[in-house]
Amino acid sequence: MGLITLKNVSKSFDDVEVIPPLDLEIRDGEFVVFVGPSGCGKSTLLRLIAGLEDITSGRVEIDGVDVTEVPPARRRLAMVFQSYALYPHMSVRKNIAFPLRMAKLDKAEQSRRVESAAHVLNLTEYLDRRPGQLSGGQRQRVAIGRAIVREPEAFLFDEPLSNLDAALRVNMRLEISELHQSLKTTMIYVTHDQVEAMTMADKIVVLQAGVIEQVGSPLELYHNPRNLFVASFIGSPKMNFLRGDEADRHGAHTIGIRPEHIRISANEGEWKGTVGVSEHLGADTFFHVRCEELGATLTVRADGDNPLQYGDSVLLAPELAKLQRFDADGLRIT
Amino acid sequence: MISPAVALLLCWMLVPLGLTLYFSFLRYNLLMPGMEQWTGWTNYYFFLTDPSFWDAIRNTLTLVIGVLIITIIGGVLLALLLDQEMWGRNIVRLLVIAPFFVMPTVSALVWKNMFMNPVNGLFAQLSGLLGLEPFDFFAHAPLSSIIAIVSWQWLPFATLILLTALQSLDREQLEASEMDGAGSINRLLFIVLPHLARAITVVILIQTIFLLSIFAEILVTTNGGPGTATTNLTFLVYAQSLLQFDVGGGSAGGVIAIVLANIVAIFLMRMIGRNLDA
Ligand SMILES: Nc1ncnc2c1ncn2[C@@H]1O[C@H](COP(=O)(O)OP(=O)(O)OP(=O)(O)O)[C@@H](O)[C@H]1O
Ligand SMILES: [Mg+2]
Numbered sequence: 001m002g003l004i005t006l007k008n009v010s011k012s013f014d015d016v017e018v019i020p021p022l023d024l025e026i027r028d029g030e031f032v033v034f035v036g037p038s039g040c041g042k043s044t045l046l047r048l049i050a051g052l053e054d055i056t057s058g059r060v061e062i063d064g065v066d067v068t069e070v071p072p073a074r075r076r077l078a079m080v081f082q083s084y085a086l087y088p089h090m091s092v093r094k095n096i097a098f099p100l101r102m103a104k105l106d107k108a109e110q111s112r113r114v115e116s117a118a119h120v121l122n123l124t125e126y127l128d129r130r131p132g133q134l135s136g137g138q139r140q141r142v143a144i145g146r147a148i149v150r151e152p153e154a155f156l157f158d159e160p161l162s163n164l165d166a167a168l169r170v171n172m173r174l175e176i177s178e179l180h181q182s183l184k185t186t187m188i189y190v191t192h193d194q195v196e197a198m199t200m201a202d203k204i205v206v207l208q209a210g211v212i213e214q215v216g217s218p219l220e221l222y223h224n225p226r227n228l229f230v231a232s233f234i235g236s237p238k239m240n241f242l243r244g245d246e247a248d249r250h251g252a253h254t255i256g257i258r259p260e261h262i263r264i265s266a267n268e269g270e271w272k273g274t275v276g277v278s279e280h281l282g283a284d285t286f287f288h289v290r291c292e293e294l295g296a297t298l299t300v301r302a303d304g305d306n307p308l309q310y311g312d313s314v315l316l317a318p319e320l321a322k323l324q325r326f327d328a329d330g331l332r333i334t
Numbered sequence: 335m336i337s338p339a340v341a342l343l344l345c346w347m348l349v350p351l352g353l354t355l356y357f358s359f360l361r362y363n364l365l366m367p368g369m370e371q372w373t374g375w376t377n378y379y380f381f382l383t384d385p386s387f388w389d390a391i392r393n394t395l396t397l398v399i400g401v402l403i404i405t406i407i408g409g410v411l412l413a414l415l416l417d418q419e420m421w422g423r424n425i426v427r428l429l430v431i432a433p434f435f436v437m438p439t440v441s442a443l444v445w446k447n448m449f450m451n452p453v454n455g456l457f458a459q460l461s462g463l464l465g466l467e468p469f470d471f472f473a474h475a476p477l478s479s480i481i482a483i484v485s486w487q488w489l490p491f492a493t494l495i496l497l498t499a500l501q502s503l504d505r506e507q508l509e510a511s512e513m514d515g516a517g518s519i520n521r522l523l524f525i526v527l528p529h530l531a532r533a534i535t536v537v538i539l540i541q542t543i544f545l546l547s548i549f550a551e552i553l554v555t556t557n558g559g560p561g562t563a564t565t566n567l568t569f570l571v572y573a574q575s576l577l578q579f580d581v582g583g584g585s586a587g588g589v590i591a592i593v594l595a596n597i598v599a600i601f602l603m604r605m606i607g608r609n610l611d612a
Contacts, residue, residue, distance in 0.1 A: 085510035102515035
C-alpha cells in the first residue's frame with residue numbers, strides 16, 4: 001500500500017513561508033507529478049514527504065498512519081535524487097545492496113534482489129564497476145536500482161532526468177513509466193518540465209510559490225485549466241493569451257487559445273496577421289504570427305508542409321469552441 | 335637543459351647533504367679543533383651500537399604514532415562537531431585553530447609551567463582541590479606528556495583539513511543513506527569515513543614528516559630525559575653533536591635519520607599512497 005495524505009502541511013525556513021498550508025492525497029499505485037517553475041517548492045514538498053525536512057505544521061500520513069515524527073528510514077519510502085547521490089567508493093553492486101545491508105537481510109537474499117534489479121535495469125555487466133566509471137544514464141539506473149530493491153511503499157523522484165541529454169531523457173522516461181506499470185507502486189515525481197509531467201503522470205499537481213494551483217489528470221489540466229497560470233504552464237508551445245477589445249467581445253478579461261486550435265491560411269479567418277519566425281519540426285510547423293489589430297504575437301500550429309514564408313500576410317481562424325475565458329483574477333470562466 | 339631554479343635547488347639541498355655526509359666519515363670533535371681525520375664507518379658503528387640509539391628509535395615511533403592516533407581521531411570528532419549548525423560556530427572554529435599559531439617552544443613552555451608543573455600547574459592545583467596527590471607529568475609520564483603537547487599543537491591542522499573534506503561531502507549522499515536506513519553510526523562508517531579517507535591520508539603523510547623531527551618541545555620540557563625516556567632521533571643527533579661536541583657522530587646520526595625517514599616515507603606511500611590515486 002502506498003496511500004500518502006498531507007493534511008494542512010506547511011513549511012517555513014526561518015521566517016519565510018515556502019509552503020503555505022496545503023492538503024493533498026496521493027492514492028495507492030498512482031503516478032503523481034509535481035510540476036511548477038523553479039523555486040516553487042516542489043523539492044521541499046517532496047522532502048517533507050520523505051521526512052528529510054521537518055514539517056512546520058500539519059501532518060503527513062502514510063496508509064492512514066501519522067508519520068510526521070517518524071524518521072525517513074522508517075517511512076518505507078525510497079528516493080532518487082537529482083544528483084543520483086550514489087556512494088562513490090562502493091561498487092554498483094554494493095550501492096544497490098546498501099539499503100538491504102542496512103536492513104540486515106541475509107547475504108543470499110541480498111544478492112538475489114540485487115541480481116534481479118540489475119537484470120530489470122540492464123546493469124548486470126556493470127555490477128562490479130564504481131559509479132565514477134558509468135555514464136549518466138547508467139548512474140541514473142543504479143540510483144533507481146537502489147530504490148527498487150527495498151520494495152518501498154512509494155518512490156520519490158526529484159528531477160531524476162534533468163542531468164541527461166534529450167534523447168536519453170526520452171528513453172529513461174519510458175523506462176520509468178514501464179517500471180511503474182510493472183511494479184504498480186505509488187510514485188511521486190518532481191519535474192519542471194511540463195512535457196515529462198504530461199507524458200508520465202496519472203495525476204499532475206501544479207505548484208506555484210508553494211501553492212497548489214490545480215490537481216488533475218494531464219488531459220483535465222489541458223482542457224480545463226483552473227486559472228491562467230495552469231493554462232500557460234501546461235501545453236507546449238504555450239497557450240496564446242489576448243486581452244483588451246478581443247477579450248471583451250467574448251465577455252472575459254483575458255482569453256486564451258492554444259496554437260493547435262487556430263487555423264492559418266491566406267484567405268479565411270477573422271484575425272489579420274503577418275508571418276514571423278517559423279519553427280519547422282517536421283510533422284508540425286509553428287508560426288509566430290504578428291497581429292497588429294490584436295496587439296499581440298500568436299503562435300499557431302500548422303502542418304509540416306505548410307508553405308507560408310516569413311513576411312506573408314495571413315488570416316487566422318480560431319476554433320471558438322476551444323477558446324478559454326478568464327476573469328480579472330485569472331480564474332477560468334466556465 | 336637544466337633550469338636555473340632546479341640548479342639552485344640542487345645546490346641548496348646537495349651542499350648541506352654533501353657536507354653532512356663528509357663530516358660523518360671524519361673524527362671531528364669541536365673540543366679538538368684541527369685534529370679532524372678520516373675514520374671510515376667508525377662514527378656509524380658507534381652511533382648504531384649506542385644503546386640510546388634504539389631508545390631514540392622507539393621514542394620517535396611512539397611519538398609519531400601516538401600523535402597521529404590522537405590527532406586523527408580527535409580531528410574527525412572535532413570536524414564533525416564543527417560541521418554542525420550551532421551557536422557561535424565561527425568563534426569556536428577560531429578557538430580550535432588557535433593552537434596552530436602558537437610556536438612550539440612557547441606552547442611547550444606554557445604546558446610545562448602553567449598546566450603540568452607539579453606545584454603551580456593547573457592540573458596540580460585541580461588535583462589538590464580534589465584532595466589528590468599532584469602528578470608530576472614530566473617525571474612519571476614524560477613521553478606521554480610530550481605526546482599530549484604535540485597532539486594539542488597538531489590537532490588544529492588535522493581538524494582543519496578534515497573539516498574542509500567533510501564540507502565537500504555531498505549532502506544528498508548523506509540524505510540518501512539516511513533514507514536507505516543507515517543510522518548515524520552507519521552513516522559515519524559507510525559514508526563519512528570513506529569520504530574522508532583521502533584527507534586522512536594527507537594528514538598522516540604531512541604530519542609524519544613533521545613529527546619525525548620534533549625537537550623544540552623536547553628541548554624546552556624534558557631535555558630528552560629522564561635518562562633517554564624522551565630522546566628521539568632528532569634530539570639524539572643534537573645531543574651528540576652539540577652537547578658532546580661530536581660533530582662526526584652527530585652527522586652520522588643525521589644521515590641515519592635521513593635514511594630512516596625515507597624508509598618510513600616509502601613504507602607509508604606503499605601502504606596508503608594509493609588512496610591518493612583516482
Ligand atoms: N534550506 C533552505 N533554507 C532556506 N530556504 C530554502 C531552503 N531550501 C529551499 N529554500 C527555499 O524554498 C523555496 C523552494 O525551494 P525548492 O528547492 O523546493 O524549489 P524547487 O521547486 O524544487 O525548485 P527547482 O525546480 O529549482 O529545484 C525556494 O525559494 C528556496 O529558496
Ligand atoms: Mg528542486
